[in-house]
Amino acid sequence: MSIKAIALDIDGTLTNDEKRITPRTKEALLAAARAGITLILASGRPAHGLRALAHELELDRYHGMLVAYNGSQVRDATSGELLFNQAIPVEEARAVLEHLRGFDVIPMLVDADRLYIEDAYRCTIYHKGAPKNIVKYERDACGLRIHEVHSLLDWCITPQNKILTAGTDTYLSEHHEAMAAPFVDKLSCMFTADFYFEFTAQGIDKARALSVALPERGIDPSELVAFGDGQNDIPMLRLAGVGVAMANATDEVKNAADMVTLSNNEDGIAAALEELVR
Incomplete structure (x- = not known):
C-alpha cells in the first residue's frame, strides 16, 4: 500500500507504561515524517494535552494533525487552525451531568488548559484493586490546571467537546450501560480506559474526525495506517x-485490526512500521 498518514492513539x-515515547519508536516516526508521511495524534485527551508529545515528534515542523x-476536534499541528469541531x-451536556x-463516578470537564471538577478532595478511584488519584492522573497526563467549581452543572453554559467520567473499573463495568442509557440515541458513549467512560457528540469518534480531515490533505483513508489498543x-x-x-490491546480491538504488533512496552509501533514502510 501507499502510506501517506499514520494515526496514533497515545496511552x-x-x-x-511510563507515559514516554521510547527512542526506537520516536526515531521510526520521525523517519516517516521526514519521508513526507503525515503523523496524527488521535486521543481522548484535550488538544492541550497533546502539545508536548506533538512537539516531541515535531508535528509542528512536519505539518501533523491533532485529533x-x-x-x-481536529487541529493543524503547525498553525493551530481548527479543522473540525463538533x-x-x-x-444535552447538562442532562448528562444531571x-x-x-x-x-467523578465527572470532569476541560476548557483549554483547565480541568474542572467539583471536589478536589474526592479524587480516589480503584483500578485493579489499587487506589488511584484520578484527578492528579488526568492533570499530569494532559498538563492541565485544576479548577474547582461548586457545581459542574451550573458552570456548564457552553457546548462541551466531551464529558469525562472516572470510576473504579469494576463499578464502571457494572454501571456504564445505565449511565449511557438515556443518551444512546443522542450521544456517543464509550470507554477510553477501563476506569474512564466518556460522552461526545452523536456520531463522533476518531474515524469520523479522520474521514473529514484527511481529504483536506489529499489523503484517502486507504492510505492511512492506524495504531490503537482501546x-x-x-x-x-x-x-x-x-x-x-x-x-x-483487548481481544475486541485485536479482532477489529488487520494486524497485531508488539506491545507499547516493546516498540510495537516501530516493529510494525519496519514491516509496512519500506
Whole structure:
C-alpha cells in the first residue's frame, strides 16, 4: 500500500507504561515524517494535552494533525487552525451531568488548559484493586490546571467537546450501560480506559474526525495506517487501510485490526512500521 498518514492513539499505544515515547519508536516516526508521511495524534485527551508529545515528534515542523477529545476536534499541528469541531450542545451536556449525579463516578470537564471538577478532595478511584488519584492522573497526563467549581452543572453554559467520567473499573463495568442509557440515541458513549467512560457528540469518534480531515490533505483513508489498543480506537482501525492493534490491546480491538504488533512496552509501533514502510 501507499502510506501517506499514520494515526496514533497515545496511552497504551504511542507511549509505554511510563507515559514516554521510547527512542526506537520516536526515531521510526520521525523517519516517516521526514519521508513526507503525515503523523496524527488521535486521543481522548484535550488538544492541550497533546502539545508536548506533538512537539516531541515535531508535528509542528512536519505539518501533523491533532485529533482530540476522541475525535470531536481536529487541529493543524503547525498553525493551530481548527479543522473540525463538533461539541455536545449545552442542553444535552447538562442532562448528562444531571444524570451522572446518580452514580458513584467523578465527572470532569476541560476548557483549554483547565480541568474542572467539583471536589478536589474526592479524587480516589480503584483500578485493579489499587487506589488511584484520578484527578492528579488526568492533570499530569494532559498538563492541565485544576479548577474547582461548586457545581459542574451550573458552570456548564457552553457546548462541551466531551464529558469525562472516572470510576473504579469494576463499578464502571457494572454501571456504564445505565449511565449511557438515556443518551444512546443522542450521544456517543464509550470507554477510553477501563476506569474512564466518556460522552461526545452523536456520531463522533476518531474515524469520523479522520474521514473529514484527511481529504483536506489529499489523503484517502486507504492510505492511512492506524495504531490503537482501546475500544475507542476500533472505528479508526476499521477506517484505515491498515489497522494495527497493540499486543496489549483487548481481544475486541485485536479482532477489529488487520494486524497485531508488539506491545507499547516493546516498540510495537516501530516493529510494525519496519514491516509496512519500506
